[in-house]
Amino acid sequence: MIIGYARVSTLDQNEQLQTDALTKAGCGRLFVDHASGAKAHRPELDHLLDVIREGDTLIVWKLDRLGRSVQNLVDLMNLLQSRGVGFKSLTENMDTTTPGGVLIFNVFAAMAQFERDLIRERTSAGLQAARARGRKGGRPSKLSEKQRARIRELYRSRALTVQSIANQYQVARNTIYGIIRSTEGTDGIGALQTVEAGDR
Structure with a gap:
């Protein structure tokens, strides 16, 4: 046909x-x-x-x-x-x-393959140039270092749930977990999730 x-x-x-x-x-x-x-x-x-x-x-x-x-x-x-x-x-x-x-x-x-290779090369070159100037790739953080430190304090205090902290700073829960994971590791996150589950 x-x-x-x-x-x-x-x-x-x-x-x-x-x-x-x-x-x-x-x-x-x-x-x-x-x-x-x-x-x-x-x-x-x-x-x-x-x-x-x-x-x-x-x-x-x-x-x-x-x-x-x-x-x-x-x-x-x-x-x-x-x-x-x-x-x-x-x-x-x-x-x-x-x-x-x-x-x-x-x-x-x-x-098409040539175009993909060029894009890959330009991206790699741009990241290398940014690193040479002391910059990291990726999306800039919405939170300042001071705010991130405060989030860690709230997390350690167990005064608020992760969702409450996320609401306060107008970010997603995953953002809060990422900040916690960078200092507390995954064990700390698991402990907090257990506490939150118990609160419900």
Whole structure:
């Protein structure tokens, strides 16, 4: 079976251009999503991937209608290939059922890997430069060292539960546990959780 997939970004956009081209290309069944390409969840694409079978061919009007990024596109095409499903893009004249189409796909895959390697290198270089300046990576703490010390005091006093301390400082319980763990270890946390359970 030849299956077509179309996507438009909002409900206001008309998918007629894509569906007309897909129908002309011989698609016997069409799936259309009205969603941004940045959205991970596209229900019609998910449905399509559930029903498509070995020997079928998926056709799109343009590559960017299928993938949110080069890497996402490569991942989807790898999935299709593993299932024995052909893929065609009308605008780019790409067809993985032909040797030339397979070559183009391999170029895309290589580009995606190259992009990942560059991002990894830039991230690593940035972290190393930050460490050289005495800075640590990660999200800055919402709490000052003075506040963290006060949290430890409240914890040791057993005057308040972890939830009460978290509410007071407007942070999550996990944040409080992280502060406690850094000085008390996991045994202290276990003891406090036991006390809290007894209070209930």
